[in-house]
Amino acid sequence: xxxxxxxxxxxxxxxxxxxxxxxxxxxxxxxxxxxxxxxxxxxxxxxxxxxxxxxxxxxxxxxxxxxxxxxxxxxxxxxxxxxxxxxxxxxxxxxxxxxxxxxxxxxxxxxxxxxxxxxxxxxxxxxxxxxxxxxxxxxxxxxxxxxxxxxxxxxxxxxxxxxxxxxxxxxxxxxxxxxxxxxxxxxxxxxxxxxxxxxxxxxxxxxxxxxxxxxxxxxxxxxxxxxxxxxxxxxxxxxxxxxxxxxxxxxxxxxxxxxxxxxxxxxxxxxxxxxxxxxxxxxxxxxxxxxxxxxxxxxxxxxxxxxxxxxxxxxxxxxxxxxxxxxxxxxxxxxxxxxxxxxxxxxxxxxxxxxxxxxxxxxxxxxxxxxxxxxxxxxxxxxxxxxxxxxxxxxxxxxxxxxxxxxxxxxxxxxxxxxxxxxxxxxxxxxxxxxxxxxxxxxxxxxxxxxxxxxxxxxxxxxxxxxxxxxxxxxxxxxxxxxxxxxxxxxxxxxxxxxxxxxxxxxxxxxxxxxxxxxxxxxxxxxxxxxxxxxxxxxxxxxxxxxxxxxxxxxxxxxxxxxxxxxxxxxxxxxxxxxxxxxxxxxxxxxxxxxxxxxxxxxxxxxxxxxxxxxxxxxxxxxxxxxxxxxxxxxxxxxxxxxxxxxxxxxxxxxxxxxxxxxxxxxxxxxxxxxxxxxxxxxxxxxxxxxxxxxxxxxxxxxxxxxxxxxxxxxxxxxxxxxxxxxxxxxxxxxxxxxxxxxxxxxxxxxxxxxxxxxxxxxxxxxxxxxxxxxxxxxxxxxxxxxxxxxxxxxxxxxxxx
Amino acid sequence: xxxxxxxxxxxxxxxxxxxxxxxxxxxxxxxxxxxxxxxxxxxxxxxxxxxxxxxxxxxxxxxxxxxxxxxxxxxxxxxxxxxxxxxxxxxxxxxxxxxxxxxxxxxxxxxxxxxxxxxxxxxxxxxxxxxxxxxxxxxxxxxxxxxxxxxxxxxxxxx
Numbered sequence: 021x022x023x024x025x026x027x028x029x030x031x032x033x034x035x036x037x038x039x040x041x042x043x044x045x046x047x048x049x050x051x052x053x054x055x056x057x058x059x060x061x062x063x064x065x066x067x068x069x070x071x072x073x074x075x076x077x078x079x080x081x082x083x084x085x086x087x088x089x090x091x092x093x094x095x096x097x098x099x100x101x102x103x104x105x106x107x108x109x110x111x112x113x114x115x116x117x118x119x120x121x122x123x124x125x126x127x128x129x130x131x132x133x134x135x136x137x138x139x140x141x142x143x144x145x146x147x148x149x150x151x152x153x154x155x156x157x158x159x160x161x162x163x164x165x166x167x168x169x170x171x172x173x174x175x176x177x178x179x180x181x182x183x184x185x186x187x188x189x190x191x192x193x194x195x196x197x198x199x200x201x202x203x204x205x206x207x208x209x210x211x212x213x214x215x216x217x218x219x220x221x222x223x224x225x226x227x228x229x230x231x232x233x234x235x236x237x238x239x240x241x242x243x244x245x246x247x248x249x250x251x252x253x254x255x256x257x258x259x260x261x262x263x264x265x266x267x268x269x270x271x272x273x274x275x276x277x278x279x280x281x282x283x284x285x286x287x288x289x290x291x292x293x294x295x296x297x298x299x300x301x302x303x304x305x306x307x308x309x310x311x312x313x314x315x316x317x318x319x320x321x322x323x324x325x326x327x328x329x330x331x332x333x334x335x336x337x338x339x340x341x342x343x344x345x346x347x348x349x350x351x352x353x354x355x356x357x358x359x360x361x362x363x364x365x366x367x368x369x370x371x372x373x374x375x376x377x378x379x380x381x382x383x384x385x386x387x388x389x390x391x392x393x394x395x396x397x398x399x400x401x402x403x404x405x406x407x408x409x410x411x412x413x414x415x416x417x418x419x420x421x422x423x424x425x426x427x428x429x430x431x432x433x434x435x436x437x438x439x440x441x442x443x444x445x446x447x448x449x450x451x452x453x454x455x456x457x458x459x460x461x462x463x464x465x466x467x468x469x470x471x472x473x474x475x476x477x478x479x480x481x482x483x484x485x486x487x488x489x490x491x492x493x494x495x496x497x498x499x500x501x502x503x504x505x506x507x508x509x510x511x512x513x514x515x516x517x518x519x520x521x522x523x524x525x526x527x528x529x530x531x532x533x534x535x536x537x538x539x540x541x542x543x544x545x546x547x548x549x550x551x552x553x554x555x556x557x558x559x560x561x562x563x564x565x566x567x568x569x570x571x572x573x574x575x576x577x578x579x580x581x582x583x584x585x586x587x588x589x590x591x592x593x594x595x596x597x598x599x600x601x602x603x604x605x606x607x608x609x610x611x612x613x614x615x616x617x618x619x620x621x622x623x624x625x626x627x628x629x630x631x632x633x634x635x636x637x638x639x640x641x642x643x644x645x646x647x648x649x650x651x652x653x654x655x656x657x658x659x660x661x662x663x664x665x666x667x668x669x670x671x672x673x674x675x676x677x678x679x680x681x682x683x684x685x686x687x688x689x690x691x692x693x694x695x696x697x698x699x700x701x702x703x704x705x706x707x708x709x710x711x712x713x714x715x716x717x718x719x720x721x722x723x724x725x726x727x728x729x730x731x732x733x734x735x736x737x738x739x740x741x742x743x744x745x746x747x748x749x750x751x752x753x754x755x756x757x758x759x760x761x762x763x764x765x766x767x768x769x770x771x772x773x774x775x776x777x778x779x780x781x782x783x784x785x786x787x788x789x790x791x792x793x794x795x796x797x798x799x800x801x802x803x804x805x806x807x808x809x810x811x812x813x814x815x816x817x818x819x820x821x822x
Numbered sequence: 823x824x825x826x827x828x829x830x831x832x833x834x835x836x837x838x839x840x841x842x843x844x845x846x847x848x849x850x851x852x853x854x855x856x857x858x859x860x861x862x863x864x865x866x867x868x869x870x871x872x873x874x875x876x877x878x879x880x881x882x883x884x885x886x887x888x889x890x891x892x893x894x895x896x897x898x899x900x901x902x903x904x905x906x907x908x909x910x911x912x913x914x915x916x917x918x919x920x921x922x923x924x925x926x927x928x929x930x931x932x933x934x935x936x937x938x939x940x941x942x943x944x945x946x947x948x949x950x951x952x953x954x955x956x957x958x959x960x961x962x963x964x965x966x967x968x969x970x971x972x973x974x975x976x977x978x979x980x981x
Contacts, residue, residue, distance in 0.1 A: 038915035041923030042907070042930065044858020044898035051857035211862050211870055211924040211958055261860070261924030262958050294863040500922025500959050672918040676964055680921065683961030706956060707867040714949040714962045 027580055028513040029734050032672035035505040036519055037259070037498065049231040049258035050215035054287035057217070058087050058128040060280050061135040061290070062273060063142050064299070065117035065124055068151035068369040068699025069166070072115055072124060072144060079141040080127060085134040087284040089142065091125045095279055096247040102237060102269045102374075104471050106176070106336025108167055111245065111275035117146070118166055118334035119369050120699050121299030126276035128284050132291075151369040151699050155308065155331050155794055158366045166334060166367040171799075176332050176365040177340050179627055180798045181347070183419040184358030184806035186312075189323030193314030195398060199391045200310050202765040202790040203383035205331065206692040207303035208376050209711055212261020214300065215291035218277035222285070227254045230274050233263045233499055234537030235527040237470065241270045246278060257497035257527035260538070264684070265375035267499075268539050269302055269337055298704035302374030303694060305342055305365075306331040307383040310793055311391055319399050319406035323358040326350060326384060329794055330365040330373070337374035339365045341470075341630050345380025348631030350388055351418035352461045353429065353638070354410035357808045359419040362798040370696055375539060377684060378741050381462065382748060389458035389749030390764060393756065402446070403753070404437050407459050407640075415815065417807040421623030425635045425815055426727035426737075428664030429459055432640035435662040435723045440642040446757060452647050453657070454758025458749035459640045462742030464666075464732065465542030467618045467632030476615035478546040479533025482511055482554040483611040484562070486604050488597030490515065490522045495535035496547045497527045501740050502673045503543040507551045509669055510733055514555040515562075516579030517596050533613060541738030544669065545634055546616045548733035554614025558603075561610060565602035566594060619731070619814045625804045634731035634816075637738045638664035641682075641746035645754040649777055652770030654755060656686055656716075659747070662723040666737030671724060677739040678722045685747025687712045691767050731816045764789025827887050831856065832900030838887075846890060847871045847882040850897060858898040858927050862956065869955030872928035873897050879932045898927035901934065909972040909979070910934055919968035921959035929955045933969045942973055 040046045077089040092114035101107045113122050125142050129135035152158040152166060152174065162173035171178040190196045216230040226248065232238050235257040243250035260267055273290045281288040292300065308329045314322035328346040332339045347361030378385075396403040407429075412418065414427040436457070437443065445455045469477060481493040492511055498504040504524040512519045525532060535547050559579060566584045567574040570592055578587040585593025594602075604610050622628045641661045647654050659682050668674045691710035695702045703709045728735035748766060756762055761776035765788060772788040780786030825842045828835060831854060838853045847864070850856040850873070859882055862870030866884040873882045874896040901908040910930050913919070920926040929952060936943060936951040943951070948969045949962075957965060 032918075034915045035918065035920075037923070038918070038920060039907075041920040041926055042898075042911040042914045043902060044856075044927045046923050047857070048860070048924065050861075051851075209958055211868065211922065211956065212860070213862070260922060262922045264958070294865070500924075502918075502921070672964075676918045676921055676960060679961035679963040680959050681961075684958070705865060705867060706863045707865070711956060711958070713953045713956065714966070715953045717962045720961060720963050 026513060027516065028509045028519060029669055031670065033519060033670055035502045036508045036524060037504060046259050048212055048261050049217060049229055050291045052217045052229055054217065054219060057287040057289055058130065058284055059132040059135050060126055060128045060277055060288050061132065061139045062123040062276060063125040063139040065120060065122040067117055067146050067148050068120050069149040070117050070146035071149065072113060072117065073147050074145040075125060076143040077125060080138040083134065083138045083141060085130040086138045087128045087286065088280055089125060089127050089138065090276065090279055090283060098244060100241050100245050100270065101336045102338055102470060103336060103340055105340055108169065108336050111272040119371055121371060123272040123276065126280060128280040128288050153368055153370065153696060153699065155329055155366045155368065158368050159794055159796065166369060174367045176336060176367050177343050178364040178799055179343060180362045180801035181625065181627055182360045182801035182803050186323040186325045186358050186360045189358045190314045193322045194317040195315040195395060196312065197391055197395050198310065198312045199387065199394065200764065200790050200793065201387040201390065203307045203386055204766050205304050205306035205373060205694040206688050207298060207301055207694045208264035208266030209709065210262030210264060210266055213292045213294055213297050214267060214271060214273060216274045216277050217287060217289045218281040219287040220278060220282040225252045226278055227256065228274060228278055229256045229258050231258050231260050231267055233260060233267045233497060233539055235497055235529060236495055236534050236536055238270045238274065239529045242278065245275055254530045260497060260499040263499035263538060264377045265379065265539065266302055268375055271300060294706060295704045298701050299371050301371035301694065302337050304376040305373040307346060308790060308793065309384060309387040311387045313391060315395050315399060317399065319396065319401045319409050321354055321356050321410050324350060324356050325360040328363040328384065329796065331368055332365040333368055333370045333372035335372040337372045339374065342374065342380040344627050344630035346384050349381050349461060350384060351420050352422055352424055352636050353412060353459055355412055356419055358806050360801060362801065364796060364798065369699060378462065378744050382688065382745050385460050385745045386749045386766065389746065390752050393753040404433055404442060404457055408433050415812040417810040417812060419806040419808040420631065421628060421807040422631050423621050423812045425731055425812060426666065426729040427638060428725045428727040429638035429640060431725045432638055432662035432664055433459065435725065436640045436642045436660045439721060439723060440660040442642055452649060452758055454647065454754045454756065455642060455644045456750045456753025456757055457642050458746035458753060460742055460745035461636045461638045462738060462745060463540050463633035464545045464635045464637060464738040465618060465633055466540035467634065468622055468629040469536055476550065476617050478535040478550040479613060479615045480547060480550040480554045481533055481611055481613050482551065482558050484558060484600045485610060486601050488600055490517065492522060492524045492551060493532045494547050494551065495527045495532040496543045497538050499538045501677060503538065503547065505673065506544050506548060506669055510548050510551050511555045514552060514559055515596065517582050541741045544736055544738065545732050548736065550614040550616040552614065552733050553616065554612050557614065558610060558612040561607045562599045562603035565606040566599040569602055619816065621814060625802055635666065635729045635737050637742040639743045639746050641750045643747065643750040643754045645751060645758055647755055647758040647773060649759060652773035654690055654768060654773060656718045656751065658718050660721045661743055662725055663739060663743050664725045664727050664737065665739055666729040666732045667726050667735035668724050669734065669736050674724055674739045675722045678743040679720050681741065681743035682720050682747055683712055683717050685744040686717065686751065689748040689751040689766060689768055691769065693767050760786055762787040825888055828891055829887055829895060830893065831895045832897060842888060845883050846885040846887045849887045850882060856897050856899055860924050860927060869932065870925050870928045872931050872955065874931050874935055877935060877938060879935045896931065898930055901930060908934065909975045910969065913968040913972040917964050917968040917971060919960060919964040925955060925957045929957065929965060937973055937976060941977055945970065
């Protein structure tokens with residue numbers, strides 16, 4: 021994967037923070053200790069839905085060792101939410117709780133134990149309301165309202181979009197399939213529980229250290245929530261011990277810690293328990309789906325109509341975006357000439373769902389890829405070949421106005437078919453063993469910010485000085501994916517130095533330019549492009565000064581091996597550090613900014629802002645499974661995946677993202693579920709919330725396909741989310757190949773497999789999955805002309821040669 | 823009730839006066855400043871807080887330090903000797919076996935105990951030894967690779 025023209029790019033180098041991580045030196049938020057620090061706890065609601073009649077904190081205040089107790093009355097009465105359209109949260113609820121786990125009061129004390137004891141002494145009088153625990157209950161009880169806003173009683177959002185005439189397409193189809201699927205909710209389960217330390221100093225300025233994926237959005241919202249100028253707030257992102265989307269909202273504990281610090285005049289730390297993390301959630305939405313697709317005799321898709329119902333939980337969170345995402349990316353993978361999407365997100369009295377790895381797209385991907393498998397069988401086609409016939413065309417637009425740039429899925433399919441022995445195995449393995457395939461595509465960064473603005477999505481300052489040091493300042497935060505390292509590799513490549521020579525300073529809102537955060541697989545592309553721009557500008561200044569000294573023109577210079585030299589006369593040159601001295605002498609301080617904003621490609625319709633991205637990654641996955649017909653147990657035996665990464669900046673890191681995605685996809689496919697009984701999480705512990713261990717994770721074979729995308733830094737696309745998507749349907753399709761049972765519902769637990777096999781033995785359809793859909797009237801669809809097949813516009817002129 | 827403890831941690835004798843019910847995890851992190859040991863559940867379910875006691879992996883969130891006086895306790899901070907990384911640490915860094923790094927200390931120590939008892943483990947033996955340590959980032963693949971690489975190097979070094 022290495023390439024002679026690069027010195028750093030394409031090398032499997034260790035991450036720049038690897039040494040700190042293997043020695044335990046990395047300081048996560050809960051490892052921070054400040055002098056005089058107090059410890060905080062939240063009191064959370066035991067009711068799923070209730071009015072708060074009275075809160076008495078007097079006994080808690082009287083407990084020795086307690087510094088302060090606050091309720092929602094001590095905070096500005098303003099609701100907030102991550103999306104401007106869903107301002108429906110309170111850090112500490114004042115009038116009403118909407119889920120078990122809603123915070124109602126907070127305590128700061130000398131230690132955690134005292135804070136916890138004090139929290140238990142707070143008396144709260146509740147008037148319970150009817151809890152609405154499912155989509156059916158929420159829609160069936162319109163008189164009980166969880167929120168007073170939305171698109172109808174307990175309907176947070178209902179959307180309908182139509183791109184061309186799908187009914188006409190179905191009329192002209194050889195085969196039209198309607199299928200129903202259910203994807204159960206699940207949660208991120210990061211190993212690190214959320215933690216934060218707040219210090220509201222005597223100068224009236226606030227600093228918050230937090231395990232957050234979005235320091236910028238936290239910074240922005242804290243100003244509103246605490247009613248203080250944002251200019252007086254500093255947010256520092258601690259290294260994040262696993263995010264996966266679970267640390268993307270501003271949270272009650274962060275806000276309470278800030279307020280408690282102000283009230284007590286002390287730094288305040290708060291760390292959530294594992295049980296609290298299960299309730300904080302914001303994970304995968306449970307989604308019920310109906311999909312209708314037309315096919316020609318040779319398997320070409322003629323049109324698609326997709327409906328989704330999302331069980332949103334108690335608050336908006338990212339839910340409007342999640343809703344649109346369940347209908348956005350179907351068209352990016354395969355040619356779908358006409359397309360119709362209807363989606364609705366329903367409020368229920370459960371912890372709110374939000375973005376988890378793949379945000380809103382694993383659910384429809386499961387439905388779509390299982391349906392293709394069924395259609396292929398009906399049409400007598402090889403599912404791999406059928407997918408290959410339908411590939412979206414590179415550099416064209418989709419029906420819903422998304423722009424596809426490079427598209428390596430064809431090669432991905434060929435490579436996994438070859439590597440897995442697909443042709444020799446499918447339908448030919450012994451009973452109980454089967455093989456399945458699925459494909460997918462994913463964003464490389466959301467094309468729009470969560471609040472509309474014309475500012476950069478990412479900014480980087482690269483600083484060099486006479487010592488030869490190079491520092492990279494960027495508002496991005498590393499959540500383990502290695503984004504700090506990627507910035508170091510890019511800067512090192514451009515300056516011809518080693519990653520070791522560079523220090524990367526991640527998000528600190530006082531010191532680093534804004535980056536929107538670690539979500540939507542955006543950091544490598546967006547912060548990476550900003551870093552390259554900044555570094556090219558820095559190099560220009562250094563080259564100008566060095567060229568003068570060497571009496572050549574700057575365009576004749578090159579930088580490599582920690583030297584700046586004349587490209588065609590390498591002996592003539594100087595060390596990088598000497599060149600920096602010349603640059604600083606000529607130009608003054610060398611601290612150079614770069615910024616990046618994605619191309620403006622949002623479709624001109626409401627909802628058109630969800631789905632656009634500078635470019636899309638592609639994955640093809642084959643899973644081989646063993647199914648035990650006696651127990652229903654499914655064991656993944658081996659996984660092959662080929663991923664179109666654009667360009668692999670560091671194959672080691674890319675493989676790590678792919679392998680982690682496969683693992684997480686297998687967990688979602690086979691065991692993970694966030695489920696509730698009487699308002700309470702059924703399994704809020706790491707033992708009972710099943711996730712794969714080393715014993716359940718099979719050997720994974722990763723193949724990286726390079727397409728060199730013009731939008732990406734040195735051609736790179738994303739790797740952190742896309743490879744999760746095809747795993748889940750590939751497992752379901754493999755189970756069908758193994759035992760002839762269709763499990764149209766996740767997780768595919770042994771009981772469901774056994775039930776399907778039993779149905780088969782009784783001569784019925786060997787299928788387990790939903791068969792009823794909610795009675796629900798979607799709004800009239802917004803009719804938008806299909807942009808299918810139109811040429812892509814506005815593709816980047818490769819800004820940085822590669 | 824507070825008790826005075828004398829613990830041997832990473833070869834050093836450490837004294838502390840702590841509440842008798844505090845767990846080893848809490849004493850290491852809060853009283854001895856050894857924050858390299860992390861917590862994932864504090865219920866003995868995830869393996870994150872694993873340390874070695876007399877060379878055996880122990881979940882520090884379930885261990886009471888009052889019972890461990892006179893025993894050899896080892897945390898991740900004790901793995902490198904004289905600034906020289908343990909071969910497991912080196913291999914984990916080189917192969918990308920630590921992503922977010924939060925589960926890493928517990929996994930490193932569990933693997934160290936494995937390699938002490940089984941210097942040349944099969945992949946399945948590595949899987950089995952690490953089955954009690956959850957990792958959400960890596961999919962375990964690079965972790966298994968790194969343990970195997972470290973085992974090879976250690977064997978080479980001792981040969």
